[in-house]
Amino acid sequence: xxxxxxxxxxxxxxxxxxLHLSSEYNVVxxxxxxxxxxxxxxxxxxxxxRSAIFVQADLSMESGVSQLFxxxxxxxxxxHALINNAGATRGEKFGSWSEAHWHDMLTTNLVSCALxxxxxxxxxxxxxxxxxxxxxxxxxERYSRIGAAAYSAAKAGVINLTCAMARELAPQITINAxxxxxxxxxxxxxxxxxMVEDWRKAMPIxxxxxxxxxxEAVAFLMSQRAMTGANVVIDGGFSMTSN
Ligand code: NAD
Numbered sequence: 629x630x631x632x633x634x635x636x637x638x639x640x641x642x643x644x645x646x647l648h649l650s651s652e653y654n655v656v657x658x659x660x661x662x663x664x665x666x667x668x669x670x671x672x673x674x675x676x677x678r679s680a681i682f683v684q685a686d687l688s689m690e691s692g693v694s695q696l697f698x699x700x701x702x703x704x705x706x707x708h709a710l711i712n713n714a715g716a717t718r719g720e721k722f723g724s725w726s727e728a729h730w731h732d733m734l735t736t737n738l739v740s741c742a743l744x745x746x747x748x749x750x751x752x753x754x755x756x757x758x759x760x761x762x763x764x765x766x767x768x769e770r771y772s773r774i775g776a777a778a779y780s781a782a783k784a785g786v787i788n789l790t791c792a793m794a795r796e797l798a799p800q801i802t803i804n805a806x807x808x809x810x811x812x813x814x815x816x817x818x819x820x821x822x823m824v825e826d827w828r829k830a831m832p833i834x835x836x837x838x839x840x841x842x843x844e845a846v847a848f849l850m851s852q853r854a855m856t857g858a859n860v861v862i863d864g865g866f867s868m869t870s871n
Contacts, residue, residue: 629652629653629654629679630652630653630654630708630709631653631654631655631656631700631704631705631706631707631708631709632649632653632654632655632656632707632708632709632710632711633656633658633696633700633707633709633710633711633744633748634646634649634655634656634657634658634711634713635658635687635696635710635711635712635713635714635740635744636658636659636660636713636714636715637655637657637658637659637666637669637713638657638658638659638662638663638664638665638666638668638669639659639662639665639813639814640811640813640814640815640839641713641762641808641811641813641839641842641843642658642669642711642713642714642762643665643669643839644838644839644840644842644843645711645713645839645842645843645846646669646673646680647669647672647673647843648840648843648844648846648847649709649711649843649846649847649850650673650676650678650679650680651678653708653709654678654679654680654703654704655670655673655678655679655680655681656680656681656683656696656699656700656703656704656707657669657670657673657680657681657682657683658682658683658684658685658687658696658714659682659684659714660684660685660686660687660714661684663682663684666682666683666684667682669682670682679704681699681700681703681704683695683696683699683700685699687714687740687743687744688735688736688739688740688743689735689743690743693740693743693744693747694747696744697747697748697751701751706751706752706753706755707748707751707752708752708755708756708757708758709757709758709759709760709850710744710745710748710757710758710759710760711759711760711762711846712740712741712744712745712759712760712761712762712786713762714736714740715736715737715740715762715764715783716732716733716736716737717776717779717815718732718733718776718778718779719773719775719776719779720775720776720777720778721775722777725777725778729778730778732778733778733779733781733782734778734781734782734785736782737779737782737783737785737786738782738783738785738786738789741761741786741789742789745759745789745793745803749797749801752800752801754800756800756801756853757800757801757802758801758802758803758849758850759793759801759802759803759804760803760804760805760806760846760849760850761786761789761790761803761804761805761806762786762805762806762808762842763783763786763787763790763805763806763807763859764779764780764783764786764807764808765807765808765809765861765863765866765867766779766780766783767780767781767782767783767784767785767786767787767807768784768787768807768859768861768867769784771867772784783807786805787805787807787859790803790804790805790857790859791857791859794856794857795857798856801856802849802852802853802855802856803856803857804849804852804855804856804857804858804859804860805858805859805860806842806845806846806849806859806860806862807859807860807861807862807863808837808842808862808863809831809837809861809862809863809864809866809867810827810828810831810836810837810863810864810866811836811837811838811839811842812836812837812838812839813839816836827866830866830869831864831865831866832864832865832866832868832869833864833865835864836864837862837863837864841862842862845860845862
């Protein structure tokens, strides 16, 4: 059986992706600090008679990336697919920006993708591989969020990194991005309720996106050898109505 690494899969989109892919892949579940959630995701997969391990590792640094690949290799051998989903948003208004904030947003959302991809490629040997990067509509020109410039810039970087790597690594490896709009995860639960209502009203499909809908799109991209360097927007039409 092939193996997939799903970064940041203790909750939300990553968890839905890990569960969805477990019917066809051994799954490496990961989180930075959420050990309980990460173990739960792996346990849910193992209880379905599929195979998963949980590895706690901070992927914004090379030591965490090595730790994750070492554990993957020990449990399953080389990984065949990589889903760079780990990410975090923290808003910081202009004027309050600090080096620490920019460093945090860029390493968490962008550098982690680059370091994970770089470690993934050589361990494939001559086999074909596939990478899916979870970006955001906030990374697309004109849809950045006021108060979250560093996050928007990092996700724009993820979209462009996807294209740059797709060109560099074709035809052996396909690399595509998904840019979700509002997905029903803890991110929505944490947000101010009046803001959430405004977002919901701006959704032409009149609801937020279910994490399983992102998981299905990830599986689709993984199955397509003719698609590489694409950025697939899944936002229920939000970006048509908002600018
Ligand atoms: P979430 O907060 O539920 O999960 C984030 C996961 O990333 C957690 O498992 C966390 O441990 C992990 N993580 C964070 N930093 C990490 C690090 N340095 N190393 C390893 N793991 C790390 O978030 P979510 O809403 O499911 O979002 C998942 C991805 O989708 C993120 O990249 C996010 O930016 C993106 N996204 C989410 C939405 C949304 O509406 N929820 C919209 C657009 C894009």
